[in-house]
Amino acid sequence: MARPLALTEQTFIDFIARCARPLRPKPAVGIGDDAAVLNLPPRSQTLVTTDLLTDGVHFRAAWTTGALLGRKALAVNLSDIAAMGGQPHSCVVALGFPRSTTLAYARGVARGLADMARSHGVALVGGDTCAARALFVNVTLIGSVEKGRAVTRSGARPGDHLYVTGTIGASAAGLSLLAGRGRPGPGMVIRPTASQSLRRRAIRAHLDPHPRCAAGRALGLTGLATSMIDLSDGLAQDLPRLCAASSVGAVVSQSALPIDRLATALFGPGKALQLALCGGEDYELLFTARPACEPMVMALSRRLSLPIRRIGQILPRRAAIRTVDTKGRYRSLPAGGFEHFRR
Amino acid sequence: MARPLALTEQTFIDFIARCARPLRPKPAVGIGDDAAVLNLPPRSQTLVTTDLLTDGVHFRAAWTTGALLGRKALAVNLSDIAAMGGQPHSCVVALGFPRSTTLAYARGVARGLADMARSHGVALVGGDTCAARALFVNVTLIGSVEKGRAVTRSGARPGDHLYVTGTIGASAAGLSLLAGRGRPGPGMVIRPTASQSLRRRAIRAHLDPHPRCAAGRALGLTGLATSMIDLSDGLAQDLPRLCAASSVGAVVSQSALPIDRLATALFGPGKALQLALCGGEDYELLFTARPACEPMVMALSRRLSLPIRRIGQILPRRAAIRTVDTKGRYRSLPAGGFEHFRR
Numbered sequence: 001m002a003r004p005l006a007l008t009e010q011t012f013i014d015f016i017a018r019c020a021r022p023l024r025p026k027p028a029v030g031i032g033d034d035a036a037v038l039n040l041p042p043r044s045q046t047l048v049t050t051d052l053l054t055d056g057v058h059f060r061a062a063w064t065t066g067a068l069l070g071r072k073a074l075a076v077n078l079s080d081i082a083a084m085g086g087q088p089h090s091c092v093v094a095l096g097f098p099r100s101t102t103l104a105y106a107r108g109v110a111r112g113l114a115d116m117a118r119s120h121g122v123a124l125v126g127g128d129t130c131a132a133r134a135l136f137v138n139v140t141l142i143g144s145v146e147k148g149r150a151v152t153r154s155g156a157r158p159g160d161h162l163y164v165t166g167t168i169g170a171s172a173a174g175l176s177l178l179a180g181r182g183r184p185g186p187g188m189v190i191r192p193t194a195s196q197s198l199r200r201r202a203i204r205a206h207l208d209p210h211p212r213c214a215a216g217r218a219l220g221l222t223g224l225a226t227s228m229i230d231l232s233d234g235l236a237q238d239l240p241r242l243c244a245a246s247s248v249g250a251v252v253s254q255s256a257l258p259i260d261r262l263a264t265a266l267f268g269p270g271k272a273l274q275l276a277l278c279g280g281e282d283y284e285l286l287f288t289a290r291p292a293c294e295p296m297v298m299a300l301s302r303r304l305s306l307p308i309r310r311i312g313q314i315l316p317r318r319a320a321i322r323t324v325d326t327k328g329r330y331r332s333l334p335a336g337g338f339e340h341f342r343r
Numbered sequence: 344m345a346r347p348l349a350l351t352e353q354t355f356i357d358f359i360a361r362c363a364r365p366l367r368p369k370p371a372v373g374i375g376d377d378a379a380v381l382n383l384p385p386r387s388q389t390l391v392t393t394d395l396l397t398d399g400v401h402f403r404a405a406w407t408t409g410a411l412l413g414r415k416a417l418a419v420n421l422s423d424i425a426a427m428g429g430q431p432h433s434c435v436v437a438l439g440f441p442r443s444t445t446l447a448y449a450r451g452v453a454r455g456l457a458d459m460a461r462s463h464g465v466a467l468v469g470g471d472t473c474a475a476r477a478l479f480v481n482v483t484l485i486g487s488v489e490k491g492r493a494v495t496r497s498g499a500r501p502g503d504h505l506y507v508t509g510t511i512g513a514s515a516a517g518l519s520l521l522a523g524r525g526r527p528g529p530g531m532v533i534r535p536t537a538s539q540s541l542r543r544r545a546i547r548a549h550l551d552p553h554p555r556c557a558a559g560r561a562l563g564l565t566g567l568a569t570s571m572i573d574l575s576d577g578l579a580q581d582l583p584r585l586c587a588a589s590s591v592g593a594v595v596s597q598s599a600l601p602i603d604r605l606a607t608a609l610f611g612p613g614k615a616l617q618l619a620l621c622g623g624e625d626y627e628l629l630f631t632a633r634p635a636c637e638p639m640v641m642a643l644s645r646r647l648s649l650p651i652r653r654i655g656q657i658l659p660r661r662a663a664i665r666t667v668d669t670k671g672r673y674r675s676l677p678a679g680g681f682e683h684f685r686r
Contacts, residue, residue: 130400133399
């Protein structure tokens with residue numbers, strides 16, 4: 001039986017502090033003072049990012065566990081620091097819990113956050129918590145990057161190759177299953193051959209994403225990436241953001257897209273392509289590099305045991321952003337993705 | 344007529360970006376990339392603090408304006424950086440808006456945040472926003488402090504003098520008026536002589552607090568303060584926190600407390616004392632200094648044109664924390680203040 005939340009703010013802060021204790025880098029002053037004091041690496045620039053997960057908007061509390069929610073709340077921020085080529089350092093968290101939250105769920109969130117932090121060498125140095133009408137988790141992550149080495153969205157140039165790490169579409173496939181309570185979302189048909197194990201793995205991909213911290217850091221430190229963004233809202237939204245910031249166009253080869261085989265096995269190739277383009281939350285890295293750097297990008301891929309696929313090329317802005325299929329037909333990138341204030 | 348919130352996430356982020364534009368220190372990379380890139384002062388330590396304001400818990404949307412809410416959301420964080428003796432630098436904000444929020448209210452929040460940031464030389468460098476069941480604002484503020492100069496809660500020693508900046512009790516008096524919709528809260532009686540202007544000023548003190556940034560910075564840089572905390576939850580909660588962190592006791596002279604004359608004029612001396620001790624949100628600084636530093640503390644007070652009152656003394660831990668009245672009677676500090684998860 002789940003116990004109802006019977007904890008004071010202080011008790012919960014104490015619990016988070018206990019979870020967070022054995023972390024490096026040890027802050028000079030951690031949880032318990034007016035502010036945390038951090039020793040960031042000298043001669044570096046400071047990175048800051050913040051992401052908000054709200055019940056009913058970004059997730060549903062009933063679909064996930066406290067621990068997975070805590071992990072994901074930090075993971076999405078780690079992905080942002082990775083996309084800048086930075087090293088994550090310390091985080092603070094603001095948590096809003098409805099009064100109906102069970103103690104087990106709340107502790108799970110804290111434990112998930114602390115576990116994710118520990119496995120990425122991030123210190124959890126402060127936070128704030130309160131009663132709220134809907135559960136939310138807001139993590140702010142501080143990182144560092146060597147001076148002038150941050151990889152922004154604005155450095156892509158015509159001729160650059162366009163790459164994506166890992167595979168895309170599995171998270172959206174999992175979300176579709178969750179939204180349909182084990183059955184597919186509207187307009188989706190699960191293939192009769194799809195096993196329970198496939199379904200579970202797609203759902204796991206959605207609930208417990210793995211940010212590409214090592215790849216982002218390596219692409220930044222080596223100077224290989226000329227521009228980079230993480231795929232949080234899907235290629236169809238994130239590629240246009242990168243192109244707009246860089247004032248360029250792009251062409252994406254459909255056949256080169258690393259569509260996750262979970263998505264294909266569950267929903268067939270047509271829907272899987274749609275999930276890979278318009279679904280979000282893969283937290284893979286989309287980046288550009290000079291054509292001459294292709295061998296080094298591939299060497300990095302082998303070194304990290306992480307597939308990195310060349311999916312297209314950067315073009316002048318007037319070329320717009322298009323996809324090309326195997327028959328050489330060009331199409332505009334489909335609009336799509338998630339918009340919070342859409343009614 | 345208030346227009347309903349008809350804005351996309353991107354529109355609102357653009358609006359915040361416009362509000363935030365003319366700020367110094369200019370971030371190396373500001374709003375619009377995966378993370379902001381900051382140039383913090385060299386040879387400094389980094390400060391991080393986060394504070395959450397939630398409708399129905401920390402404030403009521405109907406009692407305040409968007410602009411005042413935005414100001415306060417940053418002010419409470421500025422107060423935390425001040426209490427460490429630090430210099431605020433850059434902030435990020437996470438905003439949750441119910442779908443019923445008007446565009447004017449949402450823009451007010453952004454404008455209030457940006458105004459407060461500008462007047463304290465803070466850059467608004469990023470954020471996240473989404474639909475939420477209850478309005479909330481979560482600001483994370485990054486600051487810096489010269490290496491080893493952060494003023495923690497743990498440096499007070501027996502014999503140190505105990506000081507408070509400004510006056511206390513006005514914010515709690517204002518909150519009491521708001522809670523009673525212009526009439527006083529439960530157990531409170533407004534004096535018949537209290538004018539509308541007094542009421543308005545007390546309410547303003549609650550809705551638009553002024554953090555003691557210059558005083559905190561000066562107390563840190565000069566090394567005068569041996570320990571410091573900001574009065575966010577009231578003396579009766581914050582002094583025990585400082586004493587616990589420093590492993591000391593304290594005695595507070597009731598007659599020395601700088602009780603705000605708004606509180607006294609509105610509710611009489613007895614209730615005003617209670618508001619000053621147990622009310623919160625004054626965002627004044629409570630700090631300790633060596634007795635020999637008394638002349639320098641007073642010189643600082645004159646220099647900043649800010650009253651700084653010596654209200655007591657730090658004692659060994661076994662002496663506990665007590666108040667003493669004009670007749671020499673000792674009492675335990677009254678428990679009180681705000682606890683979020685209390686039912």
